[in-house]
Amino acid sequence: MDLTVILVVIAIFCITLYYIRTPGNLPPGHFKFPIFGSIFLLHKLSKRRNHLVFADEARKYGSVFRWYLGNQMFVVLSGMDVINEALVKKAEVFSNRPENKGEVTGATKGIAWSNYGQYWRALRKFTSRALRDFGVGKTSIEEKISFEIQFVIDTLQSADGQPVSISDLIRKLVANVNYEIIFGKRFDYDDRELDRMTELSEVLNNASPISAAIFLPEFLAKLVKKTDSEIEKKRKAVLNDIAKYIGEQIEEHRNTFDPANLRDFLDLYLDVDRNKTDEEDSFINRDSMFWIIVDLFVAGTETTKTALSWAFLYLVEFPGVQEKCQKEIETKINDKAIQYSDRDRLVYVSAFIMEVHRHCCMVPLNIPHCASEDSTLSGFHIPKGTVILPMQYSVSMDPNLFKDPETFDPERFIDEEGQLINNLPFVPFSIGPRVCMGEALARTEMFLVITTLLQNFKFLREDPNIPQSFESDANCSQLNCPLPVKLRAIKRKQTE
Ligand code: HEM
Structure with missing residues (x-):
């Protein structure tokens, strides 16, 4: 028998086995080959x-389709209706996280990767x-943010029109706000300590949530995508x-703790730890605290920095939009210190920020969810344990919306x-x-950084003749x- 015949026989065997074992009414999608999946x-x-590949697949298979990594079934959700069905209407079923993901690092002990x-x-x-x-939703957080913005203003001013990495400056600003909330301290922008948490955020965010290293044995993961296993190693070291x-x-903090003066997140933890009043407090311990802090830095540094980096890229590449934002700030606020409560008056700036979120679609695929029991989506059977990938990109780029x-x-x-439309799905x-x-x-x-910096500076390309790329990193x-x-x-003041 030659090799082709053997391969054809194996393929027929796999297909037969697959159809015999697949329960009916699963979403349409990809075939599961043994060991590797689709x-x-x-x-x-x-x-x-990934989201661009999934968008093509959704055009082929529809708003709910399935595929496999190893033995694990994934279902991609495309469009607001089915995303709403899973995350809101059937939240009791679809709010778990995939177990494998957290087990690799222990992250199931934090917020973002623990089960519902x-x-x-x-x-x-x-x-x-x-x-x-410690400030969010109150003026005190605005004071912390404005304090950090002043450092960015000083740095930009001393650069005197020379090219500056705005992404880097914003990353430091955002990290310092988090440090203040959690540890009650901040760092100078050239202090290496400040890079420690931002490095963590970068490394953890760069590991794909559907990484082969998480769902396949290591030697197979290397064959599918070598970089995934390397990222996993770096992640553990960090x-x-x-x-x-x-x-x-x-x-x-324990050495300087004063229960009458809780200074930050860590003090609040020490307070709950010494004085547990209900059952829920028993979950607040050193281990869970570690993972909560990791979650806050990971979920809260690279995200905001990235969204703001996109915002400045759009401002530089669309000078007309930048001018309109500045004109509105000038007319409505002039050079008074801007507060978050001013956002209702700054309609164009608010619309600009919403369009930045929509157009850059920074989180094109949501953090994966997981089905805690057998259920249905859009009428298709979704077995317990299926990993659900709501595709935000499909909503942002929906031509019907x-x-x-x-x-x-x-x-x-x-x-x-002239009013802000903020009821779009x-x-x-x-x-x-x-x-x-x-x-x-x-x-x-985002609001305070964009408005305050626009109040002070006009932003221009690094090189006037070379457009900055909109390509993803x-x-x-x-x-x-x-x-x-x-x-x-x-x-x-120099330009006008
Ligand atoms: C522009 C900035 C941000 C965007 C676009 C963003 C977006 C998201 C998205 C899409 C999720 C997944 C929700 C889900 O699974 O359905 C998420 C989860 C989360 N985010 Fe953000 N995020 C941003 C900034 C932040 C900041 C500043 C923090 C905290 C300091 C933060 C903390 C979290 C946490 C803890 C979770 C996990 C929630 C859970 O699993 O219960 N995020 N974020």
């Missing part, structure tokens, strides 16, 4: 950004309280370093009476019980990041 799709995913249930609820409640008590750092910070979705146009969020921070915990913080940071896999944004900032 190898043809995996091959495409290793060559192109009592433990997750206790951690979320504690963290919401901590974020609230986590060990961070564990040591957080341990030191807890000890430092947004005319000419590829065009960058803040005016689409302003109605004929549009989900950059996700929806349902697992909605982003840092939404209020991220929105405040291939090193980011979970987030859609721009290539590092460099620009020139000219003090506004």
